[in-house]
Amino acid sequence: MIKPVVAIVGRPNVGKSTLFNRLVGERVSIVEDRPSITRDRIYGDSEWLGNPFIVIDTGGIELDDQSTIKAQMRYQAQVAIEEADVILFVVDVRAGLTNMDRDVAELLRQSNKPVILVANKAENNQEAEMNKYDFYELGFDDPQLISAEHGRRTGDLLDKLIEYFPEVEEELYDDDTIKISVIGRPNVGKSSLVNRILGEQRVIVSDIAGTTRDAIDTPFSHDDNDYVIIDTAGMRRRGKVDRGVEKYSVIRSLRAVDRSDVVLVVLDASEGLTDQDKKIAGYAHDEGKGVVIVVNKWDLVEKDTHTMNAYIEEIRYQAGFLNYAPIIFTSALTGKRVMEVLDIVNYVVEQHNRRISTNLLNKVIEDAVAMNQPPSNKHGKRMKIFYATQPRVKPPLFVLFVNDPELMHFSYKRYLENQIRGAFGFEGTPIKILARGR
Ligand code: GDP
Numbered sequence: 001m002i003k004p005v006v007a008i009v010g011r012p013n014v015g016k017s018t019l020f021n022r023l024v025g026e027r028v029s030i031v032e033d034r035p036s037i038t039r040d041r042i043y044g045d046s047e048w049l050g051n052p053f054i055v056i057d058t059g060g061i062e063l064d065d066q067s068t069i070k071a072q073m074r075y076q077a078q079v080a081i082e083e084a085d086v087i088l089f090v091v092d093v094r095a096g097l098t099n100m101d102r103d104v105a106e107l108l109r110q111s112n113k114p115v116i117l118v119a120n121k122a123e124n125n126q127e128a129e130m131n132k133y134d135f136y137e138l139g140f141d142d143p144q145l146i147s148a149e150h151g152r153r154t155g156d157l158l159d160k161l162i163e164y165f166p167e168v169e170e171e172l173y174d175d176d177t178i179k180i181s182v183i184g185r186p187n188v189g190k191s192s193l194v195n196r197i198l199g200e201q202r203v204i205v206s207d208i209a210g211t212t213r214d215a216i217d218t219p220f221s222h223d224d225n226d227y228v229i230i231d232t233a234g235m236r237r238r239g240k241v242d243r244g245v246e247k248y249s250v251i252r253s254l255r256a257v258d259r260s261d262v263v264l265v266v267l268d269a270s271e272g273l274t275d276q277d278k279k280i281a282g283y284a285h286d287e288g289k290g291v292v293i294v295v296n297k298w299d300l301v302e303k304d305t306h307t308m309n310a311y312i313e314e315i316r317y318q319a320g321f322l323n324y325a326p327i328i329f330t331s332a333l334t335g336k337r338v339m340e341v342l343d344i345v346n347y348v349v350e351q352h353n354r355r356i357s358t359n360l361l362n363k364v365i366e367d368a369v370a371m372n373q374p375p376s377n378k379h380g381k382r383m384k385i386f387y388a389t390q391p392r393v394k395p396p397l398f399v400l401f402v403n404d405p406e407l408m409h410f411s412y413k414r415y416l417e418n419q420i421r422g423a424f425g426f427e428g429t430p431i432k433i434l435a436r437g438r
């Protein structure tokens with residue numbers, strides 16, 4: 001399902017990220033012990049009264065460091081205007097109206113998007129009721145008084161918000177279709193790669209190319225499999241969105257990741273992984289998507305026998321959390337190894353869907369425990385694993401029934417993950433491990 005997008009906009013310190021956390025906070029995916037990526041989360045799923053939606057905290061979207069606050073805010077408002085179905089414009093009712101609020105308002109008024117004015121930090125009713133009149137000058141409807149920090153009246157805000165939602169778009173493909181998104185910085189060769197894959201004779205591109213708001217979808221068949229490539233670069237090509245300043249559409253990429261089974265993270269061999277790549281790959285990891293790293297423009301690299309290994313080592317070092325992701329070296333220019341990308345995708349899809357029998361799984365866990373005892377707490381209480389099951393695939397989820405889930409330590413979880421991978425592989429797919437009390 002393609003969900004409506006809500007963007008939170010406003011000057012610094014009004015409480016955008018607090019509101020964001022209030023809206024998506026409890027929904028953080030089941031088991032992640034990796035603090036670095038989630039901290040700068042700018043994008044999350046939420047739901048109100050059965051209406052799922054996506055929230056963007058534009059405060060986390062930044063131009064380069066040298067930009068002024070004003071330029072940052074302009075940029076953030078611009079992203080919101082382009083990406084969102086509804087905009088939450090947050091102001092600080094305690095601080096009152098500022099010129100920065102006026103600047104943001106000016107931009108938002110020029111858009112045709114619905115804007116809800118949110119007056120945050122309204123714990124003190126009297127003060128809030130008095131100050132709210134300041135904000136009428138901005139030309140929006142009555143401000144919604146809330147306290148994001150204390151969760152006050154956010155329900156009323158959400159009631160109002162969902163009234164603005166457009167009809168929800170249905171996902172266009174069935175479950176058997178392998179959905180591949182192609183992400184990476186501009187110019188790394190995403191489109192060239194996609195064109196190469198589609199141009200291959202054994203690939204049959206279907207007549208109808210679906211177009212969503214975020215990407216150009218190209219469905220095709222190959223060796224009896226149905227695929228769709230979700231190409232975020234295609235959009236820009238067709239000139240529908242051109243924002244000049246923007247280097248990399250994070251949000252569009254994240255939305256493409258959301259809709260896919262496997263994410264191809266494409267990079268230019270001469271540049272390596274960028275921070276944005278890592279952020280998006282981290283999101284794919286969190287969301288349990290298959291990930292393949294494609295090092296493109298390999299033709300341009302001067303190589304000896306060590307080059308490829310050195311490259312792999314560097315990527316593993318840069319993005320340790322993706323240590324399961326296959327790395328392939330391609331040239332979209334010469335076509336070298338381009339069709340192998342599809343073979344790897346197929347393999348990753350298989351791993352992503354792989355189910356391990358309860359018997360076999362418990363054998364591996366027992367062996368792991370025998371080799372390396374589970375942790376105990378400071379009172380000497382040790383974790384005991386009774387048994388394990390795999391209730392889910394896409395991504396594989398392993399549930400361990402234990403005496404006390406609190407005793408599970410992330411390092412032990414990582415150990416178990418390594419043992420499971422050692423026994424079964426699971427290349428290209430994240431796996432999730434959840435400890436549960438009986
Ligand atoms: P952002 O820069 O707009 O994302 O703002 P933050 O969410 O980081 O919040 C800025 C400051 O305002 C933090 O110190 C928050 O704790 C505080 N804050 C956020 N929401 C509220 C609220 O509802 N009431 C009060 N009193 N403080 C809040």
Ligand code: GDP
Binds near residue numbers: 191
């Ligand atoms: P995108 O913005 O990621 O979609 O990148 P493009 O596919 O538009 O490619 C950007 C530029 O890099 C174009 O000039 C391509 O011809 C060139 N390019 C793409 N792939 C390769 C490659 O593997 N090797 C070389 N040498 N050039 C490439």
